[in-house]
Amino acid sequence: MYALVAAAFASISLAAQAFNPITVQDIRxxxxxxxxxxxxFNYLTVKVGDKFDEAQASEAIRALFATGFFDDVRIEVDKNVIVITVEERPTVAQINVNGAKLLEKDQVKAAFKGQNLAEGRIFQQEVLDAAVNELKQQYYARGRYSVDVKATVTKLDRNRVGVQVDISEGDVAKIKSINFVGNKVYSQDDLISQMSLTTPTWMTWYTKTDQYSKPKFGADLEAIKSLYLDNGYLNFAIESTQVALSEDKADVFLTINLREGDLYHTGDISFAGNFDLPEAELKALVAAEPGEVFSRDTINKTTAAISDRLGKEGHAFPNVNAVPTIDEAKKTVAFTFFVDPGKKTSVRRINIYGNNLTKDEVLRREVRQMESAEYNLADIKRTKERLQQLDFFSEVNIDTPVVPESSDLVDMNINVVEKKTGNLNFGVGYGQGEGALFQASVSQANFLGTGKRFSAEVNTSQASKVLAFGMNNPYATPDGVSFGWTAYLRDTDPGVMDLGQYQTQSKGIGFNFGMPTTEYNSIGLGINAEIMDFKVSELSPDYVLDYIKEYGESAAIYSLNANWATDSRDSAVFPTKGFLFKTSAELGVPPSDINYYKLNLQSQYFYSLPTKKPFTFMWNMEIGYGGSYGGSNEYPFYKNFYAGGVNSVRGYKSGSLGPIDNTDNSMGGSTRFVNNFEVFAPVPGMKDDKSMRLSAFYDAGNVWGYDQDINFGSIQHSVGVGFTWISPIGPLKLIYAHPINPSATAKTESIQFQIGQLF
Structure with missing residues (x-):
């Protein structure tokens, strides 16, 4: 375009003043x-003393127009002097954006800057048009097809312009229908279930999955492709897609044309290449079996497993390729895995970047790959896991670039992005049995960048009020022995929960030590001292009054604690697989008023059921047992176990199972058993939302007193359904339960809930 304009101007100028070639004496x-x-001058090919003719003049005009700096360029000759007259294009003085809500104003300006339109730059109308179009594309990608963008240019003094951008974002286009053409193997519902996008449902006001998004649609197409390729349809293809809009651009109609192809089975699997591992060991890593339905996923898993295994042997850059051989007559596909392990590699140096606050040693003590040692992929992956578990960083990335001129050496570069680790939280909540509560807490998980954790908490409810402080150092010694302390004040009123009309006031301090025994197991030891005062009345139960009569209105409690745990769950919030086992012991020691012991055991198992929907099975079992020793003839009532409520046996009032006192209130006991079977499922219409889920459960459990025999025939049972939501105001549980065999003294509740920090 510039060349054409330049040529036009050149022909006009030169026609108006033709000149013979000259020797240039000056350029103005x-x-x-x-x-x-x-x-x-940089764009001119002529200098003082050079010959200058009409052809060179035309070329100079073209070059100056091509810079984009000028609206007009004229070249004239005055004797032997070249006179170049230009008219500069205006600069952009300001860009104002109005009406942007979905995108921040800075995002709009950044999009314009990417198109070379920004304050201080030369204004060009074609650049503005391109920037407006790019902005529309960003809105289209978010489903805003009715967006209207108007750009107004206003001339200002000193050859400047102002750009005013007015945006009417419009409404998000909703998906009216999703149609598949060519599908026979899977139904419309089967295919739609693979997609994150949906037509409007009763929950799409919250999930927004009925709002069309081009990136999400692309991901959904890949999910449908994976469904076919993972179930034998090797030649499956999405031949075309149509995204149609209604006239008002408010509704979207999606049509997906498929070619399913034939069903293929897996043929023979062989290996080729030069590898150190026995072929039998490689075969053990193969996820596919000859004769089974072909699955791309199992082939990819096999390739990854072989690469990982070679990585454990020091091969940083193995090359594993699965080459198919298709037999169209038999409809089988055989695979040859070509394995090239590459050279064995060592790690020269470990470099850490991005830890501006966190001290270098805090990261290095989590690193499992050693410098100057053989490359080990398992150690590198575990390093990343441990760094992520610190919860100090929003991102942890590890790469292993080759050292220049050393093909058998790599550096291990750890790049982290620190996040804020200090929290100041205020919260309110409500729990049946606990009543209303207010909570405030301040904590710093990475105190002064040392990896130590400090916390202070205020928690109040009708049943319990707590003021607590604590500090924990996970690496009190270089070997990973942790040390921590807590100090607290606690007031409780069991009468609020129908657990006896009395009150306690306690203050205590505790110290704890911990040590990992393996990557997933740990043990801990602790010592605690607590002074507890009792307030009673004539309505207090006999067992409390009898205790006070014998031991007084104040109890001194000194205890030793030990625990061991192993945890392989894939998530601490909503696990889908893995195992958790915890056991702990508490021992009251002299000069405590009563020598007692208290044992706890908890086992949880999670398993993802092999169903189309992501169902998870959970089995939870808890056992608690307490007693006395050294001549003591009773177990202290303030160490009793309780059962019943949202977090144990649902359908029964919190803490209500087991023996009752002379005032018909629950009193807990020295032995506790709880067993839960539960199946978790996503909420219909919520697709892949991770913040909420439904469940169906069967609970069983009871509590027995210190002087009672354990009778499993007295176990209370219940069944029901539950809803869990990590809501913006805090975690929420809503339960509907049916007690199966409530005892004569049991206190039942069909509907139970908790919201807030009680979860």
């Missing part, structure tokens, strides 16, 4: 306001 530039004269 007129009309410049901002542009440096040197910029003009």
């Amino acid at each position: 530039v007129e009309g410049l306001q901002r542009t440096d004269p040197g910029t003009v």
Whole structure:
């Protein structure tokens, strides 16, 4: 375009003043306001003393127009002097954006800057048009097809312009229908279930999955492709897609044309290449079996497993390729895995970047790959896991670039992005049995960048009020022995929960030590001292009054604690697989008023059921047992176990199972058993939302007193359904339960809930 305009101007100028070739004595530039004269001279091929003719003049005009700096360029000759007259294009003085809500104003300006439109730059109308179009594309990608963008240019003084961008974002286009053409193997519902996008449902006001998004649609197409390729349809293809809009651009109609192809089975599997591992060991890593339905996923898993295994042997860059051989007559596909392990590699140096606050040693003590040691992929992956578990960083990335001129050496670069680790939280909640509560807490998980954790908490409810402080150092010694302390004040009123009309006030301090025994197991030891005062009345139960009569209105409690745990769950919030086992012991020691012991065991198992929907089975079992020793003839009532409520046996009032006192209130006991079977499922219409889920459960459990025999025939049972939601105001549980065999003294509740920090 510039060349054509330049040529036009050149022909006009030269026609108006034709000249014979001259020897240039001087070059003069007129009309410049901002542009440096040197910029003009840089684009000229002629210098003082050179010959200059009409062809060179035309070329010079073209070159100056091509810079984009000028609206007009004229070249004239005055004797032997070249006179270049230019008219500069205006600069953008300001860009104002109005009406942007979905995108921040800075995002809009950044999009314009990417198209070379920004304050201080040369204004060009074609650049503005391209920037407006790019902005529309960003809205289209978010489903805003009715967006209207108007750009107004206003001339200002000193050859400047202002750009006013007015945006009417419009409404998000909703998906009216999703149609598949060519599908026979899977139904419409089967295919739609693979997609994150949906037509409007009763929950799409929250999930927004009925709002069309081009990136999400692309991901859904890949999910459908995976469904076919993972179930034998090797030649499956999505031949075309249509995204149609209604006239008002408010509704979207999706049509997906498929070619399913034939069903293929897996043929023979062989290996080729030069590898150190026995072929039998490689075969053990193969996820596919000859004769089974072909699955791309199992082939990819096999390739990854072989690469990982070679990585454990020091091969940083193995090359594993699965080459198919298709037999169209038998409809089978055989695979040959070509394995090239590459050279064995060592790690020269470990470099850490991005830890501006966190001290270097805090990261290095989590690193499992050693410098100057053989490359080990398992150690590198575990390093990343441990760094992520610190919860100090929003991102942890590890790469292993080759050391220049050393093909058998790599560096291990750890790049982290720190996040804020200090929290100041305020919360309110409500729990049946606990009543209303207010909570405030301040914590710093990475105190002064040392990896130590400090916390202070205020928690109040009708049943319990707590003020607590604590500090924990996970690496009190270089070997990973942790040390921590807690100090607290606690007031409780069991009467609020129908657990006896009395109150306690306690203050205590505790110290704990911990040590990992393996990557997933740990043990801990602790010592605690607590002074507890009792407030009673004539309505207090006999067992409390009898205790006070014998031991007084104050109890001194000194205890030793030990625990061991192993945890392989894939998530601490909503696990789908893995195992958790915890056991702990508490021992009251002299000079405590009563020598007692208290044992706890918890086992949880999670398993993802092999169903189309992501169902998870959970089995939870808890056992608690307490007693006395050293001549003591009773177990202290303030160490009793309780059962019943949202977090144990649902359908029964919190803490209500087991023996009752002379005032018909629950009193807990020294032995506790709880067993839960539960199946979790996503909420219909919520697709892949991770914040909420439904469940169906069967619970069983009871509590027995210190002087009672354990009778499993007295176990209370219940069944029901539950809803869990990590809501913006805190975690929420809603339960509907049916007690199966409530005892005569049991207190039942069909509907139970908790919201807030009680979860």
